[in-house]
Amino acid sequence: MGTQDTVGTPPAKMDFAPTYAAQLVVMEQPFTNIVTAKSGTCPTYTAGTNTFAAGNCANNAAVISGVLSDEGVQQQFNSAMAFRRGRWVQETFMCGRFPSEQGGTPVKYPGGTYNSPWPWNSISGKESLPNARVDFQAADVLICANCHSTLNHIAPLFGKFNSMGVYVAATTYQVTTPIPGEPATILADWLPPGETTAWRHMKPATTLPELGDAIAADPGFARCVSTRVWNWAMSRGDVVNDGLTLTDALANQLSAQLVADGYNVKKLIRRIFNDPYFVRF
Ligand code: HEC
Numbered sequence: 448m449g450t451q452d453t454v455g456t457p458p459a460k461m462d463f464a465p466t467y468a469a470q471l472v473v474m475e476q477p478f479t480n481i482v483t484a485k486s487g488t489c490p491t492y493t494a495g496t497n498t499f500a501a502g503n504c505a506n507n508a509a510v511i512s513g514v515l516s517d518e519g520v521q522q523q524f525n526s527a528m529a530f531r532r533g534r535w536v537q538e539t540f541m542c543g544r545f546p547s548e549q550g551g552t553p554v555k556y557p558g559g560t561y562n563s564p565w566p567w568n569s570i571s572g573k574e575s576l577p578n579a580r581v582d583f584q585a586a587d588v589l590i591c592a593n594c595h596s597t598l599n600h601i602a603p604l605f606g607k608f609n610s611m612g613v614y615v616a617a618t619t620y621q622v623t624t625p626i627p628g629e630p631a632t633i634l635a636d637w638l639p640p641g642e643t644t645a646w647r648h649m650k651p652a653t654t655l656p657e658l659g660d661a662i663a664a665d666p667g668f669a670r671c672v673s674t675r676v677w678n679w680a681m682s683r684g685d686v687v688n689d690g691l692t693l694t695d696a697l698a699n700q701l702s703a704q705l706v707a708d709g710y711n712v713k714k715l716i717r718r719i720f721n722d723p724y725f726v727r728f
Contacts, residue, residue, distance in 0.1 A: 461519040463489040463504065468514070470499045477710040478672055479663035482513040482540060485656065489517075507614045510607075512659035521605065522612030527625040528581075528632050532605035533598045540662050542671035542686045545594035548647055556586035564648040565596035568639065575639040580626055599637040600645040604655050606632055666702070673701035673715060680719045 467488050471478050488511065489504035510516045515536070524535040537547055551564035561567065568575040570592060572584025583595045606620040615621050623629040624636045638644075645651045646661035662668055674686045674693050683691045692698070701715065708714045719725060 460489070461523065462491075463502075464514040464517040464520050466490050466492050466499070467517075472712045472716070474499065475711050475713045478705075478712045479668070479710045480513055482515055482659035482662045482668075483656070484513045485511050488513055507616055509616070510614050510655045512656040515655055515659050515662075516608075516614065518608075518612035520612070521608035521614075522610070525608070525610045525612065525622070527623055527629075528636065529602040529605040529608075529620075529622045530598055532608070533601045536601065536662070538687045540671055541665070541667045542674050542692075543667075544687060545598060547594075547597050549593070551648075556590060558586045558588045559590045559593075561586070561590050561592055563593055563596040565592070565600075567592065569642055570596055570599040571635055571637060571639050576635060579639075580624055580630075580636050597647065600642070601652075601658065603634060603637050603644050604652065604658050606637075669702035669705050669710070670698050672710075672712065673698060673705055676712065676715050677701065677719055680716070680725060 467484075467490055468481055469492065470476070470490050471480055485508075486503050487501050489502040490499045491502055492499050504511060504517065506516050506518060514520055520535070521532065524531045526532070534545065537543065537545055541547060546563065548563050548565070551562045554561045554567070567584065570583045571579045572582045572592070573579055574584045583591045583599060585591050603620070606622050607617070608614050609621040620632045620634075622632050624632045643651060644653060644658075646658055646665070650661050650665075652658040652661050671686070677693060677697070678684065678686055678691055683689075686692055693701070701719075704718065705712070705715050
């Protein structure tokens, strides 16, 4: 069997997540495993024989959910309040920037318009929680809540990975809040009492594996994977950094076929390389 990662041995392994992604494509496994697999997410690859050797991550079994729980990922995107980890999820699996939910009833504030579907008081701030340490309800210059209504419901799920990316099964969070003294983040820094974690409004996720399932079930996931493969095949730039999205018609067609193929990305690649648009050039 393949090598095992060792919890707590810095630096966390950076190769497992990309190797696992490559394995899913080459071995024609459902690409949804990238966010849902409960084991085998730390494989190794031997170029000489072109083989993958299965391997389990040594991370806490209760949180394993594809690369979402990967130590290398968690270490690389470590930041205050685990927000960069939340941003990584949004940009990697949904192919877009925050804000990610904009279908709410618009409400005007001096700093702009709030249009997230989340109730205004669903995140911590001076109105929802008088002693809030960070005011995510500030609305004088810009509307933090347009992004943070989503982000604050996701980030706590990544808050127990420490700066080395290791999941610590303690009641305390391992990330810090960027106020004087940089204290450990508490749940009330993200959410007021009674609020629970979620992927999106009306899509609760109480654990990281539940978050992974919600991401895999989001239509944006298949669309994102299709977009990235199309852009790569056509030598276009990046969907997030360069804003190179596909037309709705093309994205819908590619992602519907990807879902019908059981998220087999190898077939997606073959289909795109045989597309008349590709063959023409
Ligand atoms: C356009 C979306 C958006 C808006 C608006 C926004 N944020 Fe954020 N915020 C983010 C994202 C994404 C991150 C993570 C950025 C990163 O680390 O790459 C972040 C990070 C943070 C952090 C952690 C910074 C650190 O030191 O790592 C704090 C605190 C924060 N935001 C508070 C606020 C507050 C308060 C407001 C309103 C005044 C606000 N944000 C407005 C998206 C937003």
